[in-house]
Amino acid sequence: MPATLVPVGGLSTEQVREALLAATRAPSLHNSQPWRFRCTPSTIELHADVDRALPAADPDNRELLLACGAALLNLRLAIRGLGYYPDVRLFPDHRRPELLATVRPRGHQMASPAEQRLIAAIPRRRTNRQPFFDETFTGPERDALRRAAEAERSWLALLPPEQVPTLRQLVQQAHFLQQEDPGFVAEWQRWTGRPFGESDGVPVSSGGPLPEAHDEWTLRDFTAGQGRRRVEGKDFESAPLIVVIGSFHDLPPARLQAGQAMQRVLLTAIDHGMSASFLSQVVEVPETRRKLRTLIGGGLWPQAVLRLGRGSPVPRTPRRPLEDLAEVTDVEPEA
């Protein structure tokens, strides 16, 4: 049952609250926030909230696991920021597949300066669907993004400019296939174009400009038609930095791992003054995902596609209150 929070391991109640709030700042498909937390005296458990699954866009909960992986990385970093070492086990109980991870704060250990910068990026990160400034990114940013994915045992492909037109076509193909599916459209309409003041879903204020027929990229309209028009003819940046986050296999642990990698890449981008948005259509439609897999070499599984650049600030999206998604119990998870 939902309850007032309690201390976990060496963390005080206030520190547990701080760590959980950081976890919930993670991105999630349509801002569905498909996670729950259960606090025992020693452990914070991360559970998938399958009642918040999006069966039309994400029928096998792949993106649900990416979002939960992102929440897990934030939780790990927040615990480091509080001076503890997070002892993490993924899928610790095969009889309870919705229990994605247990995190035990152990022994004192200060966050490194690099970790502190990522922790500072957690509240500043948001999905930016606006056009970015035209800028070419060379060595340092690219290396940092690649290393961020590798640090989480995943992998990042920087799409070379000659592959970008093919990706654009795949995004368009996926978009049209999804728009022909009434189930997808109905789900989309339920979760996007939300008025101000709701605690989940994508609010109109976070949508990008209205998609137009002449646009180079086929982007989704998150504003239920209420977005602003761009200056006629002014499209998105001409040479976006596109990265694909991939995993070495496509089973749930790899997806959860890729979610942590995705979040480390997003926070690293913020730390380098960059913003990001997603091009997920292409990995949601099996046919285009297969083609993307071939495009980037064939060996690895594309999990998330990000468009990165430098942009103007955008507003925060809302989050559900902790009381709705955290519970406490005296029952420890089995070791």
Ligand SMILES: Cc1cc2nc3c(=O)[nH]c(=O)nc-3n(C[C@H](O)[C@H](O)[C@H](O)COP(=O)(O)O)c2cc1C
């Ligand atoms: C797995 C995943 C897929 C996503 N796909 C898209 C997408 O295709 N297009 C998009 O604009 N945003 C996408 N998002 C971003 C979410 O809509 C966003 O995280 C959510 O609305 C919360 O907003 P925030 O990221 O600003 O905190 C995706 C997020 C995740 C985690």
